[in-house]
Amino acid sequence: MKRRNYPDVLEVNVRAAGAGTYDFDVTVSSPYDTPQRYADAFRVVGPDGAVFGERILWHDHAGEQPFTRDLHGVKIPAGVKRVVVQARDQRHGWGGKGVEVALPGR
Numbered sequence: 001m002k003r004r005n006y007p008d009v010l011e012v013n014v015r016a017a018g019a020g021t022y023d024f025d026v027t028v029s030s031p032y033d034t035p036q037r038y039a040d041a042f043r044v045v046g047p048d049g050a051v052f053g054e055r056i057l058w059h060d061h062a063g064e065q066p067f068t069r070d071l072h073g074v075k076i077p078a079g080v081k082r083v084v085v086q087a088r089d090q091r092h093g094w095g096g097k098g099v100e101v102a103l104p105g106r
Helices: none
Strands: 006-018 021-029 039-045 049-054 069-075 082-089 093-102
Touching: 006 069, 006 082, 021 039, 021 082, 039 069, 049 069
Parallel strands: 006 093
Antiparallel strands: 006 021, 021 069, 039 049, 039 082, 082 093
16 A cells, blocks of 8 residues: 555635635644644635635644644635635655535626
8 A cells, every 4th residue: 555645634614704805714634733733724715726815734743634624714716706715845845635616606
């Protein structure tokens, strides 16, 4: 069995929070969850690669796999209808499974 190097985003719930602003609930599964190595961030990315928001995760989630965290107040330009949410591993960076979501009301 191939060893995973990256965390995967499993699920994303997005809701409008105001004019051009969105809140995200993101569920991540990390193959490594120790104080020495863990999923340390997730981000919201547009179709052109522009990063609209990022949440830094300051500790491992060893006792909580998968885990869900939120990111509030992400401003997204009017022309963007879909975004991708990705997770980052401390050692290998961004990778793993991302989830594409449609923005409500667009």
